[in-house]
Amino acid sequence: MVEHLMHPHEDVRDLLGMRTREAWLILACYLTAMIAVTVATISYVTSPWPAALASTVMIAATIALIAVPGDPLPQSATVALTAAGPAACALFLSVTPPVLQSVLQLWIHGAGTAIYCFMNVRGRRVAPWIGLVGMVAVFAAWAAETEYGAAYGVSVVAIDAAPLAMAALLSFTLRPTAKAVFSLRNQTTARIVELSSDAAVADERSRQLRHLDSLVRPLLERIGDGTELTELERSECALLEAHLRDRLRAPILTTLELDDAAYRARTRGVNVVFIDDLSPNGLDQRLADVLYTTASTTLHTATCGQVCVRVLPTGRTTVASILTRDDHGTCLREIDQDGNIHVI
Structure with missing residues (x-):
């Protein structure tokens, strides 16, 4: 009926x-x-x-x-x-x-x-x-x-x-x-939601293109001149490559605005690695805040070695980990479901 x-x-x-x-x-x-x-x-x-x-x-x-x-x-x-x-x-x-x-x-x-x-x-x-x-x-x-x-x-x-x-x-x-x-x-309603989603995707694409254009265009124009790049410009290319790799491999971490901290750490010779095994599900805002605070502090204080920030898949007791290797040894910080930080 x-x-x-x-x-x-x-x-x-x-x-x-x-x-x-x-x-x-x-x-x-x-x-x-x-x-x-x-x-x-x-x-x-x-x-x-x-x-x-x-x-x-x-x-x-x-x-x-x-x-x-x-x-x-x-x-x-x-x-x-x-x-x-x-x-x-x-x-x-x-x-x-x-x-x-x-x-x-x-x-x-x-x-x-x-x-x-x-x-x-x-x-x-x-x-x-x-x-x-x-x-x-x-x-x-x-x-x-x-x-x-x-x-x-x-x-x-x-x-x-x-x-x-x-x-x-x-x-x-x-x-x-x-x-x-x-x-x-x-x-x-479904059509409005679809149109809104399409508009949001288009806006995000435009934003990403503007961001990419501001980063890449100067170096591409410099390379297009045919002149040999300086050592500083080569370093800029390496840093830019690492930055773009982060955005593709770990979008959730770039969303947390860790780009600047990672860039500055790399300029100091730190090998920064971002790994995102959670997207596109995203991360709870409370846990994201804990991860951002811990990761940014680690990146700002790192002067050498390696910093690996990883967001783990759903269903694990540990939601994220921050691994540091430097002259002082290896340190692993794990963030659990309750936002607690465990140092190993």
């Missing part, structure tokens, strides 16, 4: 505006009218408390019809709303005398029918008819003990079958339309 094809987060109430401020204002007016009718007919009943309780049941059921999330209406709410009509009618009729003094005395079945009509819209088509039959049975039992007879009680509620049938037919048109609207909305 159509309603079972809808996404869990799609709710026909959104299409009907049932969660808007205006809808709640209309609901408040409707509930006020329900209370006013109860007050107007309270003098015709033998006891006010069952009548007031019946009205309370209808008010609670009406609010639940609007407030309960889910599409179709959840099963527990469906059962409760279905039972609300007959229960409220039984309460109200239990204190309604057989001789009617006002046409408003039997208003309670109309409130139940209104709920059942909207239950159709919310994807429940069988339960409302069960509720209507229950109200017919209650009215028939009440009227059977009066001079009118059971047929009168049936006729009072049977006319409610017409609006309920119209609501059922409306639901067969409205719900497929709602499904189509939600589908189009999801497609639009």
Whole structure:
């Protein structure tokens, strides 16, 4: 059925505006009218408390019809709303005398029918008819003990079958339309996400090209002149090659802005190696901060030897390691899942 094809987060109430401020204002007016009718007919009943309780049941059921999330209406709410009509009618009729003094005395079945009509819209088509039959049975039992007879009680509620049938037919048109609207909305959202992703990729590509152009172009133009490079320029080429290798081999580390620290360490003769075995999953920001602080400090203080910074694959207790080799020996710092640093 159509309603079972809808996404869990799609709710026909959104299409009907049932969660808007205006809808709640209309609901408040409707509930006020329900209370006013109860007050107007309270003098015709033998006891006010069952009548007031019946009205309370209808008010609670009406609010639940609007407030309960889910599409179709959840099963527990469906059962409760279905039972609300007959229960409220039984309460109200239990204190309604057989001789009617006002046409408003039997208003309670109309409130139940209104709920059942909207239950159709919310994807429940069988339960409302069960509720209507229950109200017919209650009215028939009440009227059977009066001079009118059971047929009168049936006729009072049977006319409610017409609006309920119209609501059922409306639901067969409205719900497929709602499904189509939600589908189009999801497609639009997916397209926007795709376009945003493409734009982000294009922006990043442009940024990387500008960065690469600023680094490489001067040396390429110098090489293109055909003149022999100086020793300083050769060193610049080696440093640039190492920098570009880092960006390709360890993008997550260049994202942490360790480029400058690595460049300065290399100018001091340190062999810097970046290894990224985690991309493209990325690194938790808290762990990234710990890694950046530890790695940058190590690179800034290194004067010789080798510094190897590695981000390890997912699933290991150690998320990153920093290995240093110099005249003082070898030192390995490991960062665990909690951000703690272990020196080995």
